[in-house]
Amino acid sequence: MPAIDGVTLRTVRAGYKNWDRADLTYAELAEGTSVAGVFTQSACASSEVELAREYVRQGTARALVVNAGNSNAFTGYRGREAVERIIGKVADHLDCAHEQVFVSSTGVIGVPLPIDIADAGLEAAFSAEPCGWENAAQAISTTDTFPKGAHASAMVGDMRVELCGIIKGSGMIAPDMATMLGYVFTDAAVDPAFLQALLERANAKTFSCITVDGDTSTSDTVLAFATGRAGNATLASFDDPGADAFAAALNDVCRQLAQLVVRDGEGASKFIEVCVSGASSDGSAHRIALSVANSPLVKTAIAGEDANWGRVVMAVGKAGEPADRDRLSIGFGGHWAAKDGQPIPDFDEAPLAEHLKGEEISVEVDLGIGDGKATVWTCDLTHGYIAINADYRS
Amino acid sequence: MPAIDGVTLRTVRAGYKNWDRADLTYAELAEGTSVAGVFTQSACASSEVELAREYVRQGTARALVVNAGNSNAFTGYRGREAVERIIGKVADHLDCAHEQVFVSSTGVIGVPLPIDIADAGLEAAFSAEPCGWENAAQAISTTDTFPKGAHASAMVGDMRVELCGIIKGSGMIAPDMATMLGYVFTDAAVDPAFLQALLERANAKTFSCITVDGDTSTSDTVLAFATGRAGNATLASFDDPGADAFAAALNDVCRQLAQLVVRDGEGASKFIEVCVSGASSDGSAHRIALSVANSPLVKTAIAGEDANWGRVVMAVGKAGEPADRDRLSIGFGGHWAAKDGQPIPDFDEAPLAEHLKGEEISVEVDLGIGDGKATVWTCDLTHGYIAINADYRS
Numbered sequence: 001m002p003a004i005d006g007v008t009l010r011t012v013r014a015g016y017k018n019w020d021r022a023d024l025t026y027a028e029l030a031e032g033t034s035v036a037g038v039f040t041q042s043a044c045a046s047s048e049v050e051l052a053r054e055y056v057r058q059g060t061a062r063a064l065v066v067n068a069g070n071s072n073a074f075t076g077y078r079g080r081e082a083v084e085r086i087i088g089k090v091a092d093h094l095d096c097a098h099e100q101v102f103v104s105s106t107g108v109i110g111v112p113l114p115i116d117i118a119d120a121g122l123e124a125a126f127s128a129e130p131c132g133w134e135n136a137a138q139a140i141s142t143t144d145t146f147p148k149g150a151h152a153s154a155m156v157g158d159m160r161v162e163l164c165g166i167i168k169g170s171g172m173i174a175p176d177m178a179t180m181l182g183y184v185f186t187d188a189a190v191d192p193a194f195l196q197a198l199l200e201r202a203n204a205k206t207f208s209c210i211t212v213d214g215d216t217s218t219s220d221t222v223l224a225f226a227t228g229r230a231g232n233a234t235l236a237s238f239d240d241p242g243a244d245a246f247a248a249a250l251n252d253v254c255r256q257l258a259q260l261v262v263r264d265g266e267g268a269s270k271f272i273e274v275c276v277s278g279a280s281s282d283g284s285a286h287r288i289a290l291s292v293a294n295s296p297l298v299k300t301a302i303a304g305e306d307a308n309w310g311r312v313v314m315a316v317g318k319a320g321e322p323a324d325r326d327r328l329s330i331g332f333g334g335h336w337a338a339k340d341g342q343p344i345p346d347f348d349e350a351p352l353a354e355h356l357k358g359e360e361i362s363v364e365v366d367l368g369i370g371d372g373k374a375t376v377w378t379c380d381l382t383h384g385y386i387a388i389n390a391d392y393r394s
Numbered sequence: 395m396p397a398i399d400g401v402t403l404r405t406v407r408a409g410y411k412n413w414d415r416a417d418l419t420y421a422e423l424a425e426g427t428s429v430a431g432v433f434t435q436s437a438c439a440s441s442e443v444e445l446a447r448e449y450v451r452q453g454t455a456r457a458l459v460v461n462a463g464n465s466n467a468f469t470g471y472r473g474r475e476a477v478e479r480i481i482g483k484v485a486d487h488l489d490c491a492h493e494q495v496f497v498s499s500t501g502v503i504g505v506p507l508p509i510d511i512a513d514a515g516l517e518a519a520f521s522a523e524p525c526g527w528e529n530a531a532q533a534i535s536t537t538d539t540f541p542k543g544a545h546a547s548a549m550v551g552d553m554r555v556e557l558c559g560i561i562k563g564s565g566m567i568a569p570d571m572a573t574m575l576g577y578v579f580t581d582a583a584v585d586p587a588f589l590q591a592l593l594e595r596a597n598a599k600t601f602s603c604i605t606v607d608g609d610t611s612t613s614d615t616v617l618a619f620a621t622g623r624a625g626n627a628t629l630a631s632f633d634d635p636g637a638d639a640f641a642a643a644l645n646d647v648c649r650q651l652a653q654l655v656v657r658d659g660e661g662a663s664k665f666i667e668v669c670v671s672g673a674s675s676d677g678s679a680h681r682i683a684l685s686v687a688n689s690p691l692v693k694t695a696i697a698g699e700d701a702n703w704g705r706v707v708m709a710v711g712k713a714g715e716p717a718d719r720d721r722l723s724i725g726f727g728g729h730w731a732a733k734d735g736q737p738i739p740d741f742d743e744a745p746l747a748e749h750l751k752g753e754e755i756s757v758e759v760d761l762g763i764g765d766g767k768a769t770v771w772t773c774d775l776t777h778g779y780i781a782i783n784a785d786y787r788s
Contacts, residue, residue: 044711044719074707076720076736109704110737213690218711296607296690296775300783310503313468317438317612325438326470342470343504381690382784386777389694 001133001151001164004185006030006227010128011139014121016069016107016114022139024118026125027064027183028094030227034189035061035102036196038203040220046073047080048103049219051087055099059192061225062096065122066140066181067105068168072113073218082113089122104181104221106142106168137166140181143388144168145264150256154188154249156242159232161188163249167257169264182207182222182257188246189228191236198247199224199254206254209286209376212265213385214294224250262377267384270302272377273362279372280322286374291319292363299381302361307352309337316365327368332356334364395527395545395558398579400424400621404522405533408515410463410501410508416533418512420519421458421577422488424621428583429455429496430590432597434614440467441474442497443613445481449493453586455619456490459516460534460575461499462562466507467612476507483516498575498615500536500562531560534575537782538562539658544650548582548643550636553626555582557643561651563658576601576616576651582640583622585630592641593618593648600648603680603770606659607779608688618644656771661778664696666771667756673766674716680768685713686757693775696755701746703731710759721762726750728758 007029011022037056039049065086072079087101094101105113137147148167153160169180190198199222207222228234235243263271274293279285292298295315301308309330316323316330326341333355336344355361361380401423405416431450433443459480466473481495488495499507531541542561547554563574584592593616601616622628629637657665668687673679686692689709695702703724710717710724720735727749730738749755755774 040711041714042708042711043713043715043717044707044722074704074719074722074732074735074737076734078736109707110732214688218708294608296779297783300780303780304784306784310468313438313503314436314612317434317436319437320435321437323437325468328438328468338468338504340470341468342472343468380784381780383777383780385690386694386697386775386780389691390698390700390774390776 001149002162004162004164004227005187005229006033007185007225008130009132009136010125011131011135012121012124012128014067014117016067016117022135023068024121024125025066025136025139026122029061029063029225030229031062032228033061034059034192034195034226034228035223036192036199037221037223038199038207040218042218044074044218046071046105046219047083048072048105049221051083052102052221055102058099060100061102062094062100063090063102064183064223064225065090065101065103067113067118068107068140068142070105070107070111070113071109071219072105073109075110075112078112082115082118085115086118086122089119093126102223104219106140106181106219109218133164133166140166141168148257148260148264150253150260152249152252154242154245156188156232156235156246159230161186161230161232161246163253165253165257167261169261180220180261184224184250184253186226187230188226189230189232189234190226190246191234194236195224195226198250201247202251202254205251206258210258210262211290211293211376211378212262259377262379265379266388267382268379269382269384270359270361270380272302272379273375274365274378275362275375276365276367277373278367278369280370281372282374284321285372286376288316288319288321288365289374289376291315292365293376293378296381299378302356303380303382305356307332307337307349307356312363312365322369323367324369329366329368331364333362340368395543396556398556398558398621399581399623400427401579401619402524403526403530404519405525405529406515406518406522408461408511410461410511416529417462418515418519419460419530419533420516423455423457423619424623425456426622427455428453428586428589428620428622429617430586430593431615431617432593434612436612438468438612440465440499440613441477442466442499443615445477446496446615446617449496452493454494455496456488456494457484457496458577458617458619459484459495459497461507461512462501462534462536464499464501464505464507465503465613466499467503469504469506472506476509476512479509480512480516483513487520496617498613500534500575500613503612527558527560534560535562542651542654542658544647544654546643546646548636548639550582550626550629550640553624555580555624555626555640557647559647559651561655563655574614574655578618578644578647580620581622581624582620583624583626583628584620584640585628588630589618589620592644595641596645596648599645600652604652604656605684605687605770605772606656653771656773659773660782661776662773663776663778664753664755664774666696666773667769668759668772669756669769670759670761671767672761672763674764675766676768678715679766680770682710682713682715682759683768683770685709686759687770687772690775693772696750697774697776699750701726701731701743701750706757706759716763717761718763723760723762725758727756734762
């Protein structure tokens, strides 16, 4: 992954937990950087999310701080004070507005972020040596089993622009850790409102299409930063040359990042794509796909390499969406097991069984009642998930 | 559990699976028996459910047939034919209307019920020796680990009436088996429309308040039969003497049966009661309670005996219901862990830890924003659930 002009990354060990690794990431952004963000829908969002959601509206950013090891969620006024202290310190250092500083925290819920540790960590970060993407991806992680990054590029007019993203998450929530945090950086010049629109579009087809356990975090955050250093004519609408290419590249980075989270899902042994077609609308298809992807019985069947299409029927039936049992078809890996509401007579299970033995599984659902379609990604449900989340005391 | 006058139970081994146990249950009901029913909301319901839902409207019943080992769900016209054949045979035998015969089937999805096996089984059942509740509860079960029955009585005027119920289910779906099936029999005389109203009321507070894995079956059915043999003045509204007592007894039997299903939930090691108060409405409280009860992270935390209230906060936050983070309180076993959006300072975890070691766990959530309340019951999520559902090939 190439460096992005206008983005300087630094990481230090602040010591939010008793571990020997960097856990505070500080990204300095060039003046004029546009910002956009999408956040958790949780009614119990953290102070970090509340402030970032408010700040993103003014459209520019100068810095991002990510704390790993403490989510600072559900910590009342003391948690809020800690975030405001970090923001104030960075704003003083860069001589910028508070609203241009974005903070995320990930880790245990219910413990206020220790202000002294954050303070000393930031002080050290200001003078640390710049680092690369892999170090930053490591430093924002908690129970992730590998660092996650993605890259794409696009031609905007005759300028080549680069997009790099990093993300953390291993399930919507890792043990006692909350949060999927993702950040996309680009050197393209993009108007903040248009960047926000593009990020929301990309989010709907990527981050909103993954699930590990259906448990939505209190702190989920995806931010996009555009430094403008590539020198392209600023993108402000789809009428601008190169806007489509940039949107496609942004979508590409977001999809890669989203899929990496699922591949690292807690206890996952298989990556699962659920493709729904023939639904009454795209929205309905999306809700049916999520019903299948979140069904413990479908996920355990796939873990057991069992082409148990009856459980997929069950998950379609319970979704609360329009469906006609006698037009419903279910398949795995491109092979139909049941068509139009009945098992296929004398059907050969061998190719399905073979597909289920792999690590990349696809489930196809055709409703046969309309043109709506959607794809979501998930992972299987294994003993590993139980081991991580139950054989564990906080 | 006492016999119910007007109900004759018989079970036989029809042989729906290669097992050495009774798997066909035949209950003959006295003329004049009222019937009421509630059924799965699944869009992919079985033919059994479709027909019973239609038949229950005319209000009387003469027989119930339950097949175990094959759910006959998603089997198209051949499945429908099998059910109609059973109904016709029983109607001929009893010289009653087809609409007075109710059939349920539970077991593997997608295999049409074999008509010849059903035929021969029924023939044997017609002349079999009558049996008791325990035999019937055994014969309707699939992967249940124990037979499930409940009993209550009530005074209606100066007549004592009895209510007996049996149920099967071990999760909304057991491996390759679908269905929670429950049947309540009473000797009380109850008008069908009033019986339906009472059953719907009881269902809302009992069967609709349990969840094992959030996976709703294609065949869930609860039927109530009232033979009238107790000789009480027919109950037709809450104005009738004894109606309240009968409603309370029906509710009692339904709650006992519902809780037995959760206690036998797949892999369950703990019984969990989730009590939500202070919500914006009772409906909102119910949805929040189900969000907590269905959260894999809450259920695994309890399996791990971890008073992880942060995960309860997460589950409240994701429910999509009104909540104010700074008024939310969470407790276990009657001990608050967090109040008004913050952990309790210097709080003593010992009593919570002790409570979590038990087999009967309660989770308390107070939203602090209204008067809405609800209680739901569930079980924990353990390696046992994965073993039953993944370490298994159909």
